Amino acid sequence: MMSSNNSKKVYTYDGSYQGLMTALYTAFKNREAPVKILAEAEFRDDLFYQKEVINTDQEKSEFFSEQIKKHISAQALNNIFHCYLSEADKMELYLFRYLFTGFKVGKSVDELLTKDYIRQIHDLAHRVRHESHRLKGLIRLKEAAGGKYYAAVEPDYKTLILLAPHFKSRFSTMDWIIHDHKREEAVIYSAEDKEWLLIDLEKGFEPKLSRRETEVQDLWRAFFSAVSIKNRRNRKVQQQFMPKKYWKHLIETPGSSQNYKLE
Incomplete structure (x- = not known):
């Protein structure tokens, strides 16, 4: 049972996926049902709410992910990640309710489409996957000065992390950058190291073409x-x-x- 003594509590996290998973883990560990779970940047002071800052803990995040796969399903964890990438309003509470139900009924949670929050999870996850798939065919890498390649996008959702493995596979011998203008972040890939990283970029960054x-x-x-x-x-x-x-x-x-x- 979740405690009813914390009905006015708001959890805030750093906006990262690991931070969100830590916040969700904390709610279930403490048997609390926060009225809101928000990225710190989205929180606005309110006298009616008690704010609790949840610090990101990689170990807790990984442990909670394993529990979701074990007691619900790997597909549920996949849905959670893609829903997180949607950045949708109330996404965190949809996930909390989805997990609350999932830990009770197991993998059949995804069949309970009469519940609004489960339909919302499925819809958001589908939208993210669909945009990611579409962008794989639309992104055009351009040769910049210095022999590196560059592409700019403005996706509705936070899809760079889904695009990176695809472009690593297709363009593994090139150094490239895929830049999300809307979020001022980018995936950069090094052909020498065979690794990609998600980084922040300065506003207005745009390399000169060769x-x-x-x-x-x-x-x-x-x-x-x-x-x-x-x-x-x-x-x-x-x-x-x-x-x-x-x-x-x-x-x-x-x-x-x-x-x-x-x-």
């Missing part, structure tokens, strides 16, 4: 425009497969004309 890259882009745009049949353009269908929100960072603009600018 001369060869500029020439190749000009040729590609000219080709894309030349093969485009004006009378057969269907922007509605184009946007189903390649939503307009992703066009900004593409070399080829769907339906573009000779000036290559977005309409």
Whole structure:
């Protein structure tokens, strides 16, 4: 049973996945049901709530993850991670309720779609996976000065960590950076070390393209425009497969004309 003596308690964590898992672990360990679980940056002082700062603990996070896999399922842990990447409002409480039910009923928790919070978990996780899959086919690496490669994206969700293994596999002999403009963070990959890291970047970071890259882009745009049949353009269908929100960072603009600018 969860304690009812802490009905006004708010947990705050550092915003990391490990921090969230530590906060969830703490709630179950202490048999508490906090009214909110928030990233520290999202918390606003409120006289009606008692704030408790949860410090990230890697060991607790890993232990709790293992307990979820053991007593619920590996798929449940997968859903939790992808839901976290959605950064959605109330995501943390949805996860708390999902786990509370999951520890009671086991892996069948994902069949209880009549419960709103479980539908929310599934929907958010699906949205994150879908965007990640779509971006794998839309991201274009460009050669920057110094022989490194660069791509910029502005995803709705925190998907860089899902993209990194795919691009490591496909471009393992190149040094590259995939930059999330919205969150000012990036995945950087070293061909020498065969490792990738998620880092923060300064606002406005954008490397200068190499001369060869500029020439190749000009040729590609000219080709894309030349093969485009004006009378057969269907922007509605184009946007189903390649939503307009992703066009900004593409070399080829769907339906573009000779000036290559977005309409």
